[in-house]
Amino acid sequence: MDMSDHKHRIVPDQLRSRWWFDNPDHPGTTALCIERYLNYGITLEELTSGKPIIGICQSGSDLTPCNRHHIELVKRVKDGIRAAGGVPFEFPLHPIHENVRRPTAALDRNLAYLGLVEVLHGYPLDGVVLTTGCDKTTPACLMAAATVNIPAIVLSGGPMLNSWRDNERVGSGTIIWELRKRLAAGDIDYDEFLSRATDSAPSIGHCNTMGTASTMNSMAEALGMSLPGSAMIPAPYKERAAVAYDTGKRSVEMVWEDLRPSDILTRAAFENAIVVCSALGGSSNAPIHINAIARHAGVELTNDDWQQLGHKIPLLANVMPAGAYLSEEFHRAGGVPAVLHELLDAGKLHAEVMTINGQTLGANVQGRETQDPEVIRRYANPLVEHAGFLNLKGNLFDSALMKTSVISADFRRRFLNDPSDPDAFEGRVAVFDGSEDYHARIDDPALNIDETSILVMRGAGPVGHPGGAEVVNMQPPEALLKRGIESLPCLGDGRQSGTSGSPSILNASPEAATGGGLALLETGDRLRVDLRRGEVRVLIDDAELAKRRRRLEAQGGYRYPAHQTPWQEIQRTLVEPLDRGMTLEPATKYRDVARR
Numbered sequence: 001m002d003m004s005d006h007k008h009r010i011v012p013d014q015l016r017s018r019w020w021f022d023n024p025d026h027p028g029t030t031a032l033c034i035e036r037y038l039n040y041g042i043t044l045e046e047l048t049s050g051k052p053i054i055g056i057c058q059s060g061s062d063l064t065p066c067n068r069h070h071i072e073l074v075k076r077v078k079d080g081i082r083a084a085g086g087v088p089f090e091f092p093l094h095p096i097h098e099n100v101r102r103p104t105a106a107l108d109r110n111l112a113y114l115g116l117v118e119v120l121h122g123y124p125l126d127g128v129v130l131t132t133g134c135d136k137t138t139p140a141c142l143m144a145a146a147t148v149n150i151p152a153i154v155l156s157g158g159p160m161l162n163s164w165r166d167n168e169r170v171g172s173g174t175i176i177w178e179l180r181k182r183l184a185a186g187d188i189d190y191d192e193f194l195s196r197a198t199d200s201a202p203s204i205g206h207c208n209t210m211g212t213a214s215t216m217n218s219m220a221e222a223l224g225m226s227l228p229g230s231a232m233i234p235a236p237y238k239e240r241a242a243v244a245y246d247t248g249k250r251s252v253e254m255v256w257e258d259l260r261p262s263d264i265l266t267r268a269a270f271e272n273a274i275v276v277c278s279a280l281g282g283s284s285n286a287p288i289h290i291n292a293i294a295r296h297a298g299v300e301l302t303n304d305d306w307q308q309l310g311h312k313i314p315l316l317a318n319v320m321p322a323g324a325y326l327s328e329e330f331h332r333a334g335g336v337p338a339v340l341h342e343l344l345d346a347g348k349l350h351a352e353v354m355t356i357n358g359q360t361l362g363a364n365v366q367g368r369e370t371q372d373p374e375v376i377r378r379y380a381n382p383l384v385e386h387a388g389f390l391n392l393k394g395n396l397f398d399s400a401l402m403k404t405s406v407i408s409a410d411f412r413r414r415f416l417n418d419p420s421d422p423d424a425f426e427g428r429v430a431v432f433d434g435s436e437d438y439h440a441r442i443d444d445p446a447l448n449i450d451e452t453s454i455l456v457m458r459g460a461g462p463v464g465h466p467g468g469a470e471v472v473n474m475q476p477p478e479a480l481l482k483r484g485i486e487s488l489p490c491l492g493d494g495r496q497s498g499t500s501g502s503p504s505i506l507n508a509s510p511e512a513a514t515g516g517g518l519a520l521l522e523t524g525d526r527l528r529v530d531l532r533r534g535e536v537r538v539l540i541d542d543a544e545l546a547k548r549r550r551r552l553e554a555q556g557g558y559r560y561p562a563h564q565t566p567w568q569e570i571q572r573t574l575v576e577p578l579d580r581g582m583t584l585e586p587a588t589k590y591r592d593v594a595r596r
């Protein structure tokens, strides 16, 4: 790199890695740190001549198929690092694979975060490339980057190719929810269920829908933490490997420029991310993860911000589950930069924020308008007018989110149909304690579930079901499915898969297990949901609620299953509610912890 570059803020002597690798004041330390790296062929010259040492945080493994592609991809990252004069060091991230890990991959987000913080704190790295993909790999990496605050850049592995069946697009994840209903209704058998499910994953890469993985990688780009246009390049495309090379090169330049996460992860950047999430029809897990990254970056961000900044933003990305297409069309239509371009033109974004390539967001998206206005809509011609989250409150919880971009016409017709009160509905609740209870009892006629019922899931938050279960999108009983009633309103203190298209009320905080009001609800209670006023209320008086609370407390509070592992116990002791990002409370006070 040209040392006269005006962006150049540090010189080789200031590299953090020099303390370990070239420290004449502590020759013993240096000798101990350096000798063992030579035992596989790294040379003394590489470690002592002032080349930036760049970590590559490897999230791919045989256990993590969504990210496994990174095992190949990092070869191009290393080429880029070498080309820019750096030395790459690859190391593993604790595996996080969404749909296999039990009890839930959400447990691993904070565990991987802690592990990565320790690595970035205590090893001789001047910068780091964060390889991301499957849902929680992106927030785990960004949370750690925010805490440690060394130069860091995100490289998504990219989504799978489009998946097809009978000449129709089938969205990964999303199709599973549909197939489960068809299997339960007796419309398909087990073999066809499996064959259709496997058709939905046609190549390397993460989910090709706008589920949590695509949302979070798009958020990383919207925040300014990955190269413009890189988030949604499908995994097998040649551009994916090319952007891996560019990311490697850029990681070295960032070290010389001393461009850190704290320069990028500002309040304005998080406000941009909220706006972009709405326009994408992004996952209901995004507020949890974005709020968590913000907390670690020292930025105040709440679910009220999500409603205030995001709710009225229109849906521009015509991608499943809110829309019709998949990641290949989204990428060809211009990807995240085209969405940013529309939002910027409409005056909805902060243009001046700094991004990872050293340019502002405004500069990055110049001339990047949509190449296909059917797939990435013009701001004036959206798919849905108000696509963001509502932050609902009431007498059972302080915050619960509803993703309004997926409220279907059928749902509106059946539940939001009173002309004098078009944004409200009431129903009798059927209450379940965790997903096993739901599966055991959903078809029980004694519950009297009909087409006006509301299904409630509690015991599914980060404490009740360690990590928070993605179980709030419950399907109606078989008898209703057979009559063509495909969905009922759902409410719960757990999460919902980002690939699900159900208009559920999610992430209710505080959860039942930590004293939240859902613990007081009984099957047969009536609930009123008022979307205009942002309220969910159980229609019983305060005295009755207080009586139920006293009874619950006399019984020792809401019961939840025992810890199965040491980490489950530790996380349950320290974790904050979903609306605060499900972060580990003691961790959120640490900033700038890179050892120097």
Ligand code: FES
Pocket (backbone or CB within 6 Å): 066, 097, 098, 099, 133, 134, 135, 173, 206, 207, 211, 213
């Ligand atoms: Fe890994 Fe969807 S299961 S991205």
Ligand code: MG
Pocket (backbone or CB within 6 Å): 098, 135, 212, 470, 496, 497, 498, 499
């Ligand atoms: Mg998920």
